[in-house]
Amino acid sequence: MIIKIDEYSDIPIYMQIRNQIVMGISTGDLKAGEQLPTVRALAMEMGINTMTVSKTYQLLKSEGYIMTDRKNGARVRMEIEQSGIISKDNKNELKRIVSEVRLSGVPESELIKLVKEYYEG
Amino acid sequence: MIIKIDEYSDIPIYMQIRNQIVMGISTGDLKAGEQLPTVRALAMEMGINTMTVSKTYQLLKSEGYIMTDRKNGARVRMEIEQSGIISKDNKNELKRIVSEVRLSGVPESELIKLVKEYYEG
Amino acid sequence: MIIKIDEYSDIPIYMQIRNQIVMGISTGDLKAGEQLPTVRALAMEMGINTMTVSKTYQLLKSEGYIMTDRKNGARVRMEIEQSGIISKDNKNELKRIVSEVRLSGVPESELIKLVKEYYEG
Amino acid sequence: MIIKIDEYSDIPIYMQIRNQIVMGISTGDLKAGEQLPTVRALAMEMGINTMTVSKTYQLLKSEGYIMTDRKNGARVRMEIEQSGIISKDNKNELKRIVSEVRLSGVPESELIKLVKEYYEG
DNA sequence: GTGGTCTAGACCACG
DNA sequence: GTGGTCTAGACCACG
Numbered sequence: 388m389i390i391k392i393d394e395y396s397d398i399p400i401y402m403q404i405r406n407q408i409v410m411g412i413s414t415g416d417l418k419a420g421e422q423l424p425t426v427r428a429l430a431m432e433m434g435i436n437t438m439t440v441s442k443t444y445q446l447l448k449s450e451g452y453i454m455t456d457r458k459n460g461a462r463v464r465m466e467i468e469q470s471g472i473i474s475k476d477n478k479n480e481l482k483r484i485v486s487e488v489r490l491s492g493v494p495e496s497e498l499i500k501l502v503k504e505y506y507e508g
Numbered sequence: 509m510i511i512k513i514d515e516y517s518d519i520p521i522y523m524q525i526r527n528q529i530v531m532g533i534s535t536g537d538l539k540a541g542e543q544l545p546t547v548r549a550l551a552m553e554m555g556i557n558t559m560t561v562s563k564t565y566q567l568l569k570s571e572g573y574i575m576t577d578r579k580n581g582a583r584v585r586m587e588i589e590q591s592g593i594i595s596k597d598n599k600n601e602l603k604r605i606v607s608e609v610r611l612s613g614v615p616e617s618e619l620i621k622l623v624k625e626y627y628e629g
Numbered sequence: 630m631i632i633k634i635d636e637y638s639d640i641p642i643y644m645q646i647r648n649q650i651v652m653g654i655s656t657g658d659l660k661a662g663e664q665l666p667t668v669r670a671l672a673m674e675m676g677i678n679t680m681t682v683s684k685t686y687q688l689l690k691s692e693g694y695i696m697t698d699r700k701n702g703a704r705v706r707m708e709i710e711q712s713g714i715i716s717k718d719n720k721n722e723l724k725r726i727v728s729e730v731r732l733s734g735v736p737e738s739e740l741i742k743l744v745k746e747y748y749e750g
Numbered sequence: 751m752i753i754k755i756d757e758y759s760d761i762p763i764y765m766q767i768r769n770q771i772v773m774g775i776s777t778g779d780l781k782a783g784e785q786l787p788t789v790r791a792l793a794m795e796m797g798i799n800t801m802t803v804s805k806t807y808q809l810l811k812s813e814g815y816i817m818t819d820r821k822n823g824a825r826v827r828m829e830i831e832q833s834g835i836i837s838k839d840n841k842n843e844l845k846r847i848v849s850e851v852r853l854s855g856v857p858e859s860e861l862i863k864l865v866k867e868y869y870e871g
Numbered sequence: 872g873t874g875g876t877c878t879a880g881a882c883c884a885c886g
Numbered sequence: 887g888t889g890g891t892c893t894a895g896a897c898c899a900c901g
Contacts, residue, residue: 667889728775
């Protein structure tokens with residue numbers, strides 16, 4: 388899986404990487420149990436500091452998406468715990484996006500289509 | 509319209525206000541042409557710095573949601589320009605949310621239902 | 630509240646500080662809504678790096694014990710969410726301690742007394 | 751006695767094994783004088799490095815829980831020395847746990863019940 | 872070799 | 887002034 392950083396984005400680097408890994412897991416680009424690059428390898432590859440990658444891995448770990456051990460590095464968790472609910476933050480953010488999309492004149496059907504594409508794809 | 513700040517949120521205050529005004533316009537709580545409180549009035553009401561509200565209004569203006577003039581203060585624009593497209597940032601953010609929701613085990617139908625609820629109103 | 634670091638401890642500095650703040654909140658040494666020292670002030674006072682303190686505050690924030698904002702610094706949360714349960718990790722750790730205490734020949738009554746003292750104190 | 755490693759735990763493997771053996775001795779799953787598996791046998795059984803098991807046994811020996819000799823391998827000590835006190839580290843850790851449990855809204859009675867269960871059982 | 876921790880120092884957005 | 891992010895570099899325990 389290729390991870391790309393947008394250096395002009397307002398989203399911090401460690402969060403951009405986190406988001407792309409979460410999306411990779413969701414789409415299946417990253418399989419359950421799959422090895423992630425080592426902290427050092429990913430830092431080198433992206434031209435960033437190891438601390439930044441380390442922060443990403445610790446966040447993903449605390450969120451239950453990955454596990455780390457000193458022997459094998461980081462891996463996607465075999466069974467990610469499913470809360471079954473949409474978090475308050477994600478609901479708020481979704482509402483904001485839908486509002487903006489609606490005001491942009493994009494029809495509901497097109498938005499739904501995109502959501503389905505992301506969900507199924 | 510009532511604007512509420514979540515002091516536990518990581519989203520900056522000026523952005524929280526901006527988001528709620530945009531959502532207000534989208535839902536119709538704020539009508540086209542409707543007068544917004546003055547910067548000082550809103551700041552006073554919310555117990556925050558006038559600079560913060562000012563930042564919100566400048567952002568909303570630059571985004572084309574409101575217009576300001578010295579005589580009438582700030583008003584919701586009569587005709588908000590409709591790009592007809594979903595911005596790249598909103599697409600990325602939507603994809604992130606959908607990925608997380610999916611990994612949480614929430615069924616697609618439930619997500620779609622929420623999107624429709626937000627879109628319709 | 631005085632925070633003391635044991636430099637010979639195996640527990641990382643950021644975790645020692647975190648633990649002492651949590652214990653301070655529990656005992657009432659730190660009141661709900663009370664201001665914590667700024668990241669810089671605490672770092673200076675303890676003779677450690679600001680990054681280390683920052684890590685502590687972010688952990689406490691993610692655990693729901695404190696809140697931070699750029700204007701006011703960090704504060705103990707007014708209402709800490711109560712799960713009502715003992716976490717798996719704490720149960721395991723408690724079991725380990727009780728086992729060791731028991732093997733040391735300490736009577737159950739003495740252990741219970743200490744637990745009560747910590748709980749009520 | 752069955753020893754299980756939690757690969758998601760932050761506790762090092764050698765320590766997880768150590769803890770389970772100590773708990774086994776405390777509950778009586780491991781009797782005084784009872785033979786432990788050889789380092790190689792246990793390592794093989796658990797699919798881990800012999801060095802890791804070796805570290806566990808050396809720790810247990812230094813703590814006075816087991817004894818080793820070339821002839822008989824490792825055995826649970828007949829008479830484990832009883833300090834009669836709770837170590838400073840265990841007190842600190844216990845206080846931390848009680849603090850967190852208390853802040854979680856778990857009643858004292860429930861905590862005491864659990865401690866008794868672990869002590870007696 | 873791996874992730875985890877820490878330092879010294881810097882710059883940034885927010886308010 | 888505040889917390890948040892990031893770098894370059896270092897050392898450590900675990901396995």
